[in-house]
Amino acid sequence: MSASSIAQALVSGLMLGGIYSLVAMSLALVFGVMRVLNFAHGDLLMCAMYGVVVLCKALSISPYAAAVIMLPVMALVGYALFVGLIRPVLGSGPLMQAQLTIGLSFAIQSGALLLFGADLLNVHTSIEGEVVRLGGVVLGVPELLGFCVGIALSAIVTWFLVKTETGCRIRAIAQDPVMATLCGIHLPRMQILVFAGCIALLAIPAGCLMAFYQLTPSVGIQFSLLSLMVVVLGGLGDLRGAFLGGGAFGARRVADDAPRQRGRGARGRLSCLWDSAAGSPARPLRTRSGRMISKRILANQTIWALAALWLAIGIIGRYANSYWVTVAVTLVMWIYLASAWNVIGGFLGQVSFGNAAFFGIGAYSAIYLASAFGLSPWIGMFVGAGLSAMTALAVGYLPFRMGLSPLVFALLTLAFSYMLLYGVSGVEALGGTNGLFASASGQSFWDFRFSDPVTLLVVGGVFTTVELALIQMLYAGRYGFYWRAIHDNEAAAAAMGIDVFRVKQLTFALSGFLTSFAGSFFAQNVGFIDPPSAFGIEITIFILLFAVVGGAGTMLGPLFGTMLLMPAGEWLRVKLAEAGSASANHLVYGVALMAAILLWPGGLVKALSRFGLSRGRLSMPTLGDGALPTAPASERICNDPLLEVREVSKRFGGLAALRNVTFEVPKGAIVGLIGPNGAGKTTLFSCLAGSQIPTSGTICFNGRRIEGMRPDRVCACGIGRTFQITQAFPSMTMSEVVFTAALANAGSADAAAIASQVLKDTGLWPRRDAVCASLTLAEQRRLGIARALAARPTLILLDEIMAGLTPREIDEAILLIRNIRDSGVTVLLIEHHIRAVMAVSDRIIVLDAGELIADGTPDQIKRNERVLEAYLGAPEPEEQLRKPKLQDHST
Amino acid sequence: MTADGMKLLKTIFLSGVIGFAATGIASAADDPVRIPVITALTGPVAVLGQDAQKGTELAQEAINKAGGIGGRPVSFQIVDTQGRPDVVRREMERLTRLEKMPLVVGCEISAGTASAAQFAESAQVPLVNLLSVSADILERGYKWYFAEQITGDDEAAAALGYLSAVAPGQDLSGKSFALLYEDSPRGAGTATRIRKLLGEKGLKVVSENSYNRADRNLLALMRKVQDSKPDILIWANYAEDAVAGLKAMKQLDFYPYVLGIGAGLGDPRLPELVDPDLIQKVHVSNVDYFSPDIARAKALREAFQARYKLDPSSYAGACYAGLLTLKEPLEKAAAGGALTPTAIRDALRAVNIPGDTTSWPAKSIHFDVTGRNIGAQALVSQWVGGRSKSTVYPPEIAVAKPAPLP
Secondary structure: OOHHHHHHHHHHHHHHHHHHHHHHHHHHHHHHHHOOOOOOHHHHHHHHHHHHHHHHHHHOOOHHHHHHHHHHHHHHHHHHHHHHHHHHHOOOOHHHHHHHHHHHHHHHHHHHHHHHOOOOEOOOOOOOOOEEEEOOEEEEHHHHHHHHHHHHHHHHHHHHHHHOHHHHHHHHHHHOHHHHHHOOOOHHHHHHHHHHHHHHHOHHHHHHHHOOOOEOOOHHHHHHHHHHHHHHHHOOOOHHHHHHHHHHHHHHHHOOOOOOOOOOHHHOOOHHHHHHHOOOOOOOOOOOOHHHOOHHHHOOHHHHHHHHHHHHHHHHHHHOOHHHHHHHHHHHHHHHHHHHHHHHHHHOOOOOOOHHHHHHHHHHHHHHHHHHHOOOHHHHHHHHHHHHHHHHHHHHHHHHHHOOOHHHHHHHHHHHHHHHHHHHHOOHHHOHHHOEEOOOOOOOHHHOOOOOHHHHHHHHHHHHHHHHHHHHHHHOOHHHHHHHHHHHOHHHHHHOOOOHHHHHHHHHHHHHHHHHHHHHHHHHHHOEEOHHHHHOHHHHHHHHHHHHHHOOOOOOHHHHHHHHHHHHHHHHHHHHHHOOOHHHHHHHHHHHHHHHHHHOOOOHHHHOHHHOOOOOOOOOOOOOOOOOOOOOOOOOOOOOOOEEEEEEEEEEOOEEEEEEEEEEEOOOOEEEEEOOOOOOHHHHHHHHHOOOOOOEEEEEEOOEEOOOOOHHHHHHHOEEEOOOOOOOOOOOEHHHHHHHHHHOOOOHHHHHHHHHHHHHHOOOHHHOOOEHHHOOHHHHHHHHHHHHHHOOOOEEEEEOOOOOOOHHHHHHHHHHHHHHHHOOOEEEEEOOOHHHHHHHOOEEEEEEOOEEEEEEOHHHHHOOHHHHHHHHOOOOHHHHHOOOOOOOOOO | OOHHHHHHHHHHHHHHHHHHHHHOOOOOOOOOEEEEEEEOOOOOOHHHHHHHHHHHHHHHHHHHHOOOEOOEOEEEEEEEOOOOHHHHHHHHHHHHHHOOOOOEEEEOOHHHHHHHHHHHHHHOOOEEEOOOOOOOHHHHOOOOEEEOOOOHHHHHHHHHHHHHHHOOOOOHHHOEEEEEEEOOHHHHHHHHHHHHHHHHOOOEEEEEEEEOOOOOOOHHHHHHHHHOOOOEEEEEOOHHHHHHHHHHHHHHOOOOEEEEEOOOOOOOOHHHHOOHHHHHHOOOEEEEOOOOOOHHHHHHHHHHHHHHOOOOOHHHHHHHHHHHHOHHHHHHHHHOOOOOHHHHHHHHHHOOEEHHHOOOOOOEEOEOOOOEEOOOOOEEEEEEOOOEEEEEEOOOOOOOOOOOOO
């Protein structure tokens, strides 16, 4: 490839990137302000493009003029969509919103097909074919114009957001909608403005694209995925990132590369990958105790659901026509697939858009090994499942290890499935784009081909039963608590000792492993696979659809969602085809889907909760008076001092949050840590607890170096922590949270005794069954302490546990801290409430601007000149001590 | 949304579902001979199904006008498969086991046809393929699969045959060839066969490039092709990428002799999408399985133009031509009693229809034991003046002389 060819590819990519950026910017704005991931964004762009074509042909005008006319039209469309569809589900969580927009995408695609047919449409302009030559590089004038318009409009949007009052309001909402509302910004009005504005903005790239683009009804989904990739690539909700991402993506497209996995994109901070990866090996999870597999399982709704499933299989197998048996086979397969996805996407909250990859690996393994080596597809099935599990471990490693946003993980998995789609297409041994045939049907069981679909139904039923039973067993055991804790609050889950990385990795591997079996099953059932049918995005879309509509994160949601949507879709498809309206299938399906989501935004399981359905109960043992274990989870052999911090510094780019901080915490002491806002107190806690890695210096705890350790490892060493901003677990009860923390550090029987004791010690016992979402601030603070204590720490780090409490609650907190110390746990606490910290502390350390400026007894600190100057700020410290300072959330 | 609004939405939703169920869809009368035609009416290849539907409607009218099947009217029922093998599988099950159809016709892409052929074999119902050019399916040894359509091998042979024919006396070895193809099974498979044939003839391939059909800007790719300085560009494509590629050629002032394979460059709507002068300048020729200008397709062309105001595409033409040829075997099968799958299969095995009595460019319709139509042959059509197509190869059906090679 010559240098000019390379330059041509780069420049052509840049030209496209200018337009993609504009599309991505409007998606980023909607996401930034409303946290709505709009999967119909590309379809709305397609609508605008069709509008441009219609106007061009009807009025004989240029696409650029048509784009201007389309601006108000698209604004109206945006307004109507927001009011009718988006606003009702704004509080329903991103997955449900995403599914709603997928329904919209179906409807738009199908509507376009009905209105305009599948034929290619384009627009002729006077500048068509015109070029500008720069050296050896050729630039198409329409593309160049699109690029310039993209740049100009991006600049205008940025100027609007930065310089105008409305723009500031929008940015304020993106930063913190609650605070923005408190500041008097009318949130609903601004949301309408942003959504309608962003959809209107699509008219411009639509006009620019139609100057050189060929339009069909299937381009919408491509643009949607492209803009999502661009937005994630550039940094979520970041406009400059969206713009840069657009340029990069355009270059990739034209340079004819396959999609690659990417990390944090243009603004990525890959350097922390290696820092983070250098952590200690993960602590193995303890195996479930036999008692956890208890009679509770037998009383579980999953058992009833499985019984109903087998009854249905029996009836269908015995009485139904083979066509309906085939539909039932497909139904069972989708229940299985949606349940496998639900493990990672629902229970753990790490949405995978790439389960199609595992499906494809399973499909290809079974067929390829059978056709190339004569191995039974049953063997291929297990090989594929093993391969999928290993692949999941590889794909999940970086995002999980680096703690990347779930959305980045979602897009990475999507990119991975695309990579396999294109990769397999190029491998001749795997049939390339021609695909592979399964061996002929009607042979033995060993060949996994059955001429009678009832056999296949039974096999599918067995797979689904085993899968659901396995998931139920895991859910009823240790993993159920871990999944819920990580789903609700990852940082706090790590702080309570759960090895988040390991749990995520194993869960993703399990999801991949299970999904792969369905791929093999599908391949043997259909008898032929090619890359689109094995790795296509539709597989993932339908998996998500069934799971989310049923209720993601619930045991039976995938089952209910699939049982409602899949037969309904099949019936609709057949009936509409018989009526001669096959093209309307997706339109009706999409509209029905949107209606279902609007009616039951929490999913079917939630809607059916009045009939006794639940998301699946955690298998909590009865808490009571069980004997405490003789030896706590953490080591009690302490050196004196317990904690030694030496020359610890932490820098964030040019900002030094901590500078050469050195101090010691003796065993059995209560040490206060005070300092003005921004002094670095919470950063120091984060370094001690493993949430941050010091730039330099050492931290020695109990004679062991702990700097750079992951939070769960630090917890295992015997350090518990609370958070400045209370970290609740909205879906769990208090006893479940405390039990989970105990479980992460002890066997299940011991965990129950520990949880009971801690709940009593912290005064939470009477309210132990309250759901965290309903707690008062004081209760949340106490729960934070209880959660930390349940890990049986030697040292507990308390971060502003008295902030926002009433005087009486503060007195109770002081008493609690003393009790904690008396029970043998050393205490290090950050507190702004000077009266309290002076009263409770044996020693006080003072930080200012990242430096330790004083270390001494409360009396010494009260009289320290530097402390008075930097923090207490008054010549009469006694006066200050009587006036608690305002709560600080910024450190 | 207000509570009243939600109630209203619930009422509309539920009454819609119930109403739709209660209304039902009127089933076709038992009287006509019902034949299902599976095709992709929706999805990424919907253009294929929508064209096939047009051809099917006209074929049904033509057969019924000619007396139907043994006096009974025929009713071709279009079945949407979305181009997905799993949907094809379910539809095959429904059509053969629930609807008890004795025959299924495929106007389907290769992946869907492969899935259908597998099922047809296990269900023992004949499947007649009218569109897929996959040769792989024929190599599976099926007993219930019949392909009237040409294969990728036929296309490759026709491409090379045509190039030899337009270069009488010229030595093709002095020419440089570039291969360009979209990376679907259709494009990649064709490229493999062409590459093999060019290699066998010792012809020089100066570049080979592929791309995804979804890419709408091929400027940089075409630049790579241009840099390789080919005399002749052999290009497997669909319509959207063909248009993008031709536009890129114009921007680059790159005008090789273009021989296309597939649906793109032969699409009758091409002059509406691309500057006709450009089409003329690169002598766009296309290997195809149908062309509306051949004498034997006159009836179809006239009917199509009267109904749709344009020439039939290759998809429409192939479906029309293929469905018309089913009249004879179906009548033979019906003459023996009931129209059973076995009777139709036996009739198909015995069929031998002269090509010039069909709308196909075929020499005949006659199947060997693998189900291959041994009389199938591809044609090459060439755009004249950039606005209309003329069949230029093979000579027995050609209506015009091809433009010589540069």
